[in-house]
Amino acid sequence: MAEVVEVHKDWIGSFPSGKKITVVFVIGGPGSGKGTQCAKIVSQFGFTHLSAGDLLREEVKSDTEQGTMIKNLMHEGKLVPSEIIVRLLLKAMLASGNDKFLIDGFPRDEENREAYEKIINIEPEFVLLIDCSREEMERRILHRNQGRDDDNMETIRQRFEVFQQSTLPVIQHYEKMGKLRRVDGTRQPDMVFEDVKVIFAQLNTQANEGSGVSRVQTNPFKRWFLDLFCGCFDMQDRRN
Ligand SMILES: Nc1ncnc2c1ncn2[C@@H]1O[C@H](COP(=O)(O)OP(=O)(O)O)[C@@H](O)[C@H]1O
Numbered sequence: 001m002a003e004v005v006e007v008h009k010d011w012i013g014s015f016p017s018g019k020k021i022t023v024v025f026v027i028g029g030p031g032s033g034k035g036t037q038c039a040k041i042v043s044q045f046g047f048t049h050l051s052a053g054d055l056l057r058e059e060v061k062s063d064t065e066q067g068t069m070i071k072n073l074m075h076e077g078k079l080v081p082s083e084i085i086v087r088l089l090l091k092a093m094l095a096s097g098n099d100k101f102l103i104d105g106f107p108r109d110e111e112n113r114e115a116y117e118k119i120i121n122i123e124p125e126f127v128l129l130i131d132c133s134r135e136e137m138e139r140r141i142l143h144r145n146q147g148r149d150d151d152n153m154e155t156i157r158q159r160f161e162v163f164q165q166s167t168l169p170v171i172q173h174y175e176k177m178g179k180l181r182r183v184d185g186t187r188q189p190d191m192v193f194e195d196v197k198v199i200f201a202q203l204n205t206q207a208n209e210g211s212g213v214s215r216v217q218t219n220p221f222k223r224w225f226l227d228l229f230c231g232c233f234d235m236q237d238r239r240n
């Protein structure tokens with residue numbers, strides 16, 4: 001709890017004041033090309049890229065009990081408890097000094113989404129879904145050579161399973177809300193980016209037309225801060 005209060009203090013001075021905070025989620029199956037497209041989006045649209053997987057891999061490097069727990073879950077291709085990943089995301093957002101965030105590999109399931117809504121609660125502008133066939137994703141993962149502990153056939157199978165069972169409901173949720181933007185990720189990276197660019201360019205147009213809601217109006221961090229002091233940060237609403 002003390003650490004979170006510290007983070008909030010940092011936030012006060014670290015976000016550019018009076019600016020709208022923009023969040024876009026990027027989802028897709030393992031190996032669909034999320035990281036590849038995010039790198040391109042960052043260089044063209046000035047977002048801060050927060051990869052949920054990278055944040056967890058960083059956490060694994062810390063020689064702690066939590067790090068070991070995360071390492072084991074990732075090795076099995078399972079999802080890490082939502083509170084952990086949402087806390088890591090919040091910390092990274094606050095530390096970035098930026099007001100535009102590309103959150104890659106999140107939300108992975110309904111629990112992730114609900115935890116985000118409870119703790120951070122900045123509505124995403126849209127959710128970019130990179131669509132790709134399972135065969136192509138499998139081929140890419142087996143060739144990516146990043147030395148990842150989870151890029152082996154057995155773990156890949158479990159990650160596909162999680163995508164089918166747990167991420168599809170999240171996709172359906174955002175589709176119902178009209179927030180899903182789907183691109184065909186089976187093509188070459190630059191071709192995929194042609195479609196991605198059009199989607200992000202619309203975001204810029206909206207901002208210029210002033211259709212976005214300002215941070216002052218929504219003030220999600222104020223709500224978050226109040227929630228923190230009402231004691232509901234640990235996901236259990238103790239007021240009930
Ligand atoms: N459109 C694409 N066509 C072919 N290979 C790709 C494409 N996008 C990404 N890759 C390659 O596939 C692998 C997985 O991509 P990555 O961006 O790491 O996926 P994810 O972040 O979704 O797991 C990487 O080796 C990457 O270079």
Ligand SMILES: Nc1ccn([C@H]2C[C@H](O)[C@@H](COP(=O)(O)OP(=O)(O)O)O2)c(=O)n1
Pocket residue numbers: 028029030031034052053054056074077078079080081085104105106107108112150159
């Ligand atoms: N929101 C998230 C994101 C990733 N994870 C864990 C589980 C995933 O299998 C691993 C790797 O995720 P990452 O996004 O880096 O990689 P892939 O899309 O599976 O290639 O991290 C999680 O538990 N919760």
